[in-house]
Amino acid sequence: MSVVNTKKWLSEHGENPIKLCEKLIKYFNGSSQKEIYDYLCLYGMYKPSIFNKRKEIEQLITSNYWKEVNKHYTSLRLKFKGPDIPIFIFPINQRNSRMMEENKGKSGLAFYDKLFLFLSPNMEEMELKALITHEYHHVCRLDSMNQKDEELTLLDTILLEGMAEHAVKKECGEERNAFWTKLYQTEQLEKWYKEIILPKQNITKKDQLFQELLYGMKGYPRMLGYSVGFYLVEQIIENHKYTLHSLEKLTKKQICKIIQSQT
Incomplete structure (x- = not known):
């Protein structure tokens, strides 16, 4: 599956992320788009501001993150001998000071069968590589454990x-x-x-x-x-x-x- 073209999603529905999350329903059994969005927000999903709604979305769209993430993911999958999973890239909530300062403007959420990356503009490539390495390793370990999240x-x-x-x-x-x-x-x-x-x-x-x-x-x-x-x-x-x-x-x-x- 590799990196999903969420650039297109953001261009179409970026100012309404709940609407955007309709496209994720098939990846979450039994969850509504609102439930999915609320859950992703706990881990860094952006919340559009009433001011300059498009700014951070457009900044991410014009970045080269999709290409860079795919490069690192392809390399890591070979090294870790891990599963082929979809990766979704979205803007990070830049108003979350903990994620912007302690996590250096990046966050992620891993499942055994999918991965989400929440990114801020102008990240160093090595910071991006560190994030995808950490989160994709979660995917590999969870896949090998074969346990439900609640277990x-x-x-x-x-x-x-x-x-x-x-x-x-x-x-x-x-x-x-x-x-x-x-x-x-x-x-x-x-x-x-x-x-x-x-x-x-x-x-x-x-x-x-x-x-x-x-x-x-x-x-x-x-x-x-x-x-x-x-x-x-x-x-x-x-x-x-x-x-x-x-x-x-x-x-x-x-x-x-x-x-x-x-x-």
């Missing part, structure tokens, strides 16, 4: 994030890793894994604590789950001589045994 545990999710950022480190260099990979010292992360994450490793998204631990909310350390996930993956690869490709093919149970052997 993913906290440990599943933090390992998913850790593996994706290790892929970024390998493909793009450590300087392109997300800010949360550098927030804490190893000793602190090991302590938090044992005392906070491990006792709750099997909770799922239906548990309110899941988001609090993953993102570090309500008194928990900032980006706790993400940071611990990257730490665990780095430790396994460094201490047990696994490659990322061999690690991503293991089940959670197999990975748990490796973690237990080193903690």
